[in-house]
Amino acid sequence: xxxxxxxxxxxxxxxxxxxxxxxxxxxxxxxxxxxxxxxxxxxxxxxxxxxxxxxxxxxxxxxxxxxxxxxxxxxxxxxxxxxxxxxxxxxxxxxxxxxxxxxxxxxxxxxxxxxxxxxxxxxxxxxxxxxxxxxxxxxxxxxxxxxxxxxxxxxxxxxxxxxxxxxxxxxxxxxxxxxxxxxxxxxxxxxxxxxxxxxxx
Numbered sequence: 001x002x003x004x005x006x007x008x009x010x011x012x013x014x015x016x017x018x019x020x021x022x023x024x025x026x027x028x029x030x031x032x033x034x035x036x037x038x039x040x041x042x043x044x045x046x047x048x049x050x051x052x053x054x055x056x057x058x059x060x061x062x063x064x065x066x067x068x069x070x071x072x073x074x075x076x077x078x079x080x081x082x083x084x085x086x087x088x089x090x091x092x093x094x095x096x097x098x099x100x101x102x103x104x105x106x107x108x109x110x111x112x113x114x115x116x117x118x119x120x121x122x123x124x125x126x127x128x129x130x131x132x133x134x135x136x137x138x139x140x141x142x143x144x145x146x147x148x149x150x151x152x153x154x155x156x157x158x159x160x161x162x163x164x165x166x167x168x169x170x171x172x173x174x175x176x177x178x179x180x181x182x183x184x185x186x187x188x189x190x191x192x193x194x195x196x197x198x199x200x201x
Contacts, residue, residue, distance in 0.1 A: 003085035010100035071126040133179040
């Protein structure tokens with residue numbers, strides 16, 4: 001998700017939403033405030049990504065940025081440019097326009113974090129509908145990891161974990177043979193983790 005900058009520097013350039021931390025707020029609060037001000041999006045789980053401290057990353061002076069990321073379903077959000085931006089849009093993270101500041105490096109770092117973390121934590125389920133097919137699950141992992149996964153092996157591994165509930169429902173309104181729907185069982189996952197279970201794709 002990018003915003004088109006309203007003011008200099010890099011006016012009219014695409015950038016990640018962001019801004020300065022007020023003296024009376026934490027960086028977490030600042031991240032939430034800036035996200036809402038520039039995109040209209042709020043009430044999302046945010047996780048700190050990395051601190052970027054290159055000495056010449058902002059032409060206005062010495063700026064250190066603490067980047068955050070969130071996994072959201074774009075279809076469930078009404079995206080709109082806030083007061084601090086001309087526009088706000090979703091982009092393919094691997095086909096981005098030229099970005100302001102060092103935001104290309106920030107996106108690269110976020111993708112590397114996501115590729116690594118999605119292998120050992122079930123964060124990918126945040127990007128799926130509440131009910132999904134195994135095909136949708138596999139496509140999501142393939143997109144994040146940037147490579148194809150063997151269909152039979154992927155399904156065997158994911159089902160063997162015991163963290164999916166098979167529903168007595170199938171897809172509707174599809175031109176192909178409807179597939180069974182599943183749901184991620186978060187409470188079962190937490191129970192298994194306490195007993196030493198390791199999630200690994």
